[in-house]
Amino acid sequence: MSSRKKIAIIGGGITGLAAAYELTLKAKEGKTPIDIELFEQAPELGGKIITQKDDPFLVEGGPDCFIVEKPWALQLVKELGLENELLNTSSGATGTFVFDNNALHRLPDGVMMMVPTKMVPFIKSKLISWPGKIRMACDLFIPKRKESGDETLASFVKRRLGQEALDKMAEPLIGGIHAGNPENMSLLSTFPRFLEMEEDGGSLIVGMLKRQKKMFEMMKKRPASPGLKKTFFISLKKGLGNLVEELAKVIGNEKIHCNHKISELKKTPEGRWLLEFENHEPTTVDAVIVTTETYAAAVIVKDELPRLADLLNETPYVSSATVSMAFPRNAIPHPLDAYGFIVPKIANRRIMAVTWSSIKWDHRAPQGMVLLRAFVGGSQRQELASCGDQETITMVREELSSIMGITSPPEKSWIYRWPQGMPQYIMGHLERLEAIDNITNQQKGLYLAGAGYRGIGIPDCINQGRQAAVKAWEEIS
8 A cells, every 4th residue: 555645835925835736736636645835934924925914005015016928827716716807907008108307208008018019109218218109219220139149138138128228218118027137137037028039030020010910810719708807907896815815725724834944954865855944844846846035945955956046046035015004085186097107216216116105906905095115125225125214204204205196195004025025137148047946956956936036927827837746746646
């Protein structure tokens, strides 16, 4: 009679929860007896997904949405029976502003990421100067790069669209997603589609137009799905924390262990894995899926696999914070006719962006109130993410006063800090992943997944977690 197999997941963020969920489904198939245990060092699950219900407000401490272009998050939502909870971006406003020359300029209609696809709105916009517009239009005539391989986001944008496009669009729009520095950001690791579009269209603008046409044709061929048409960004009515709660229900509380900090991971003479904890009894498992930040994973494998630990420590992380504030609508002079604004580095401000949360999403603030959320820190100004509460509130208030004309104090404020929370895919990231894979592929029963590897967004993390779970299941089965 074969003994039951056991798989451990280290980390209770969305990656670890997705892995545990996938294994729970596999276990219900009943082909192989299996025990699943998830260990999280924090008191609560969710990692960077934190939804605070502070009635009558609903505040997101970390991510507030996911994209539908990558299907894995939407698919999981449907599997969990949460499809009726899906929330589109509000139809009451649209677009984004860019802060430049002490004014908010609407990002021209038709700009996709940083690429203009509609000429009239782009020409009319005051965001980019006439020399800058002419330089961006030169993309249509600049030959594609002869060399193959990776380059930085800054190098690519300057080569195709020019310095002004980098400073006012690519850096705040694209770099802002990773809270990163375009000067060392690996394009192949973050936005390989840009290189593909250049290769496909000869120019970035032509490549983007071709991509749009392909997507439109695909949508026409796809059978119409019932229900409301989904926007590019999507959330849940009760916040993304609802996704965490539903995953925990399916996995089962008996399999989830919070306040369990792993101190070390060792290989046993029998080829299994010994998990040692700081304040609990050790346990032995047949496979382990590590979903923590790479530097945290490095700490627990350093004695058993020192070379792997060195590689994991090479991925840099930056700190950031979100600061949400609630104001009466009549205290805000701006018309709030968009979803918020981004702030380029060249503006030399102390915030990276502000989302007008209750304008972008319904169910976030009561009638007559507005919920705003500012982003602080990132690779350019990390030190600001660790300021004290009062200093942080004062700083954000000063920025909102200068940029939006808000002089009244907020009725409520919420601060969430993410020290060393955002991985940076700098040049050499893909080569480092290959070296990491070469080591883990030789270690039976060890799997790594999460934002530090192959995608930082919620859909990517869900996909990585479920893929790792499938590999672990197949190996021990």
